[in-house]
Amino acid sequence: MILPFFIIIPLLTAFLIAIVAGKKDNFANGLSIFSSLLLLLGAIYNFFTQNQEVIVYKIGNWKAPIGINLVQDSLTIFMLIIVGLISLTSLIYSRQYIRHISTNWKYYALFMFLITGMNGVIVTGDLFNLFVFMEIALISAFALVAYGGKAEEFEAAFKYAIMGVVSSTFILVGIAILYSATSTLTLAKIAEQIPNISYKIVYLVGGIFLMGFGLKAAIIPFHTWLPDAHSSAPAPISAMLSGVLIKVLGIYAIIRIFFNVFGAPEFFLNIFMTLGVISILIAGFLAIAQWDMKRLLAYSSISQIGYILLGLGIGSTLGILGAVFHLFNHAIFKSLLFYNAGSVEMTTGTRDLKKMGKLTKLMPVTSKTSMIASLAISGIPPFNGFFSKLIIIIAAIQSGHPFLTALAVIGSIQTLAALLKVQRFGFHSENKTKITKNITSFGMKFAMITLAFLCFAGAIVIIPEIKEVTLDPIVEVINNNSEYMKIVLGR
Amino acid sequence: MILYLLCFTLMLVGLYGILTKRDLIKIILSASIMGYATNLLLILFAYRNGSIFPILRKGVEIIPMVDPLPQALVLTSIVIELGTTALLVALALKLFQKYKTYDITKIRKLSG
Secondary structure, three states, rough: OOHHHHHHHHHHHHHHHHOOOOOOOOHHHHHHHHHHHHHHHHHHHHHHHOOOOEEEEEHHHHHOOOEEEEEHHHHHHHHHHHHHHHHHHHHHHHHHHHHHHHOHHHHHHHHHHHHHHHHHHHEEEEEHHHHHHHHHOOOOHHHHHHHOOHHHHHHHHHHHHHHHHHHHHHHHHHHHHHHHHOOOOHHHHHHHHHHHOOOOHHHHHHHHHHHHHHHHHHHHOOOOOOHHHHOOOHHHHHHHHHHHHHHHHHHHHHHHHHHHOOOOHHHHHHHHHHHHHHHHHHHHHHHHHHHHHHHHHEEEEEHHHHHHHHHHOOOOOHHHHHHOOOOOOHHHHHHHHHHHHHHHHHOOOOOOOHOOOOOOOHHHHHHHHHHHHHHHHHHOOOOOHHHHHHHHHHHHHHOOOOOHHHHHHHHHHHHHHHHHHHHHHHHHHOOOOOOOOOOHHHHHHHHHHHHHHHHHHHHHOOHHHHHHHHHHHHHHHHOOOHHHHHHHOOO | HHHHHHHHHHHHHHHHHHHHHHHHHHHHHHHHHHHHHHHHHHHHHHHOOOOOOOOOOOOOOOOOOOOOOHHHHHHHHHHHHHHHHHHHHHHHHHHHHHOOOOOHHHHHHHOO
16 A cells, blocks of 8 residues: 555655755755655556556545545546656756756755645545645745746746635635535545535535636636746746646646536536637637747646646546546646756747747757657647547537537647747747857756657557556546445445 | 625625735735635534534533534644745745835736
């Protein structure tokens, strides 16, 4: 039973770094890489040994309605693997990147708290516990956004923090109302009580949760903090925030609460679909208009979250399959694009696309991997992004929404346009730059090449035999909402 | 019922403050007021009129008790709010060092 260790290991590492690390960051970096490697290996080990069973860990051996449970099913393992993978590459990348800001162990301690919070949200089976872990992740995220110490970074962090506090307050109000209606906080027990309580309460709580978690996932009416926070943070943190944090705190929490607990009411699915398409279109246009490279990527994140939400909102097996697959793919290629932006920024000293140019010869690894990631995110055939977008679009046609399908296809073209802008102006333009030295280190290149390889390899998952053991169990967990409750409560 | 309405009003006061005030410190205070309203709501849900503290003792007849769980939740939530408020104040101080003002209309290097 290694489930609690997904919380213990990063938490212990954070305190160890704070106690033992001296003034240099060598030890802190090595230790944090080691512990995130342990987390990734643990998640992969769980994947191979679980046999599609649901495992419930009772903390202190208290049974379900009284104590707090940790629950492990296919969706949990899937999210743990994503968090492990992105945090490992991000820490390898940080080694050189963060030294050009400062050499301080605090960065790694905060990073470990961020992982603790996210892993906690993923494994917990208790609503209030989810809230507490979410706050741990958020507080460390606010601090990490401001880590660079420039005026804009504090401004972005303050904006993010105020929005985060408001949304957390609303989530707590939702939890309070749900508790007063069902007298329990265990997710499975609430799911059992939902048919007995008035549908008005479900709609009220659902609306409050949609606002709270929607703000964390940066769905379009609640998106204003994201472009500032994600473009101001250091590049490895942008990759963590855009690649993992908005998915764990936003999309994963929405899946657990609306699908596994509320039983996917039709009313909310329609809202997801509408908000998803609005996010795709508006964020797509805003992305094309940007000249700051990281800001463009941040807006494109909002539009890709829209695809995931559209797939979830369709609610058919195929739609959810597409959403889950796109979630995995987006974590990979968006993190890769932020690593590229970071290494370009470190070498040229600017994020403005107008001032870059002729980087293909100077930075071959960065420009090639960014080309791969751009093609993957805009859905060009051999890469993983093509298959997930295709599945979502086919699912939208099958469910009888031709209009939404057309808008989703337009959104894909917008993504292509925005990313071609990065390629054309950022890497291939004829601007004369004075920089002649590439300072990208081996660690940074290693992180980028690993993720670029996964952009190719991710497409394998769609082969039916592999899909059966990887993605299908996750779709079953999301679709089969009453099953979750029965297994967790042991009936 | 009147208590719930007052609690909701307190929450709206906090939200109004966050949305309309220009001063960083006032925004932080408004966020705290929202937090207090939420804690009050949790306590109100737990309260039963004419009930006693939730401890079972020998020889005492069992009468209705208040729900102890929301009180534990409120303690946790107060601690979390302390952490976030401290962070917000630290960020506000740093912003004051950089911009020499607490007015958010003058703190805008980032556009839209």
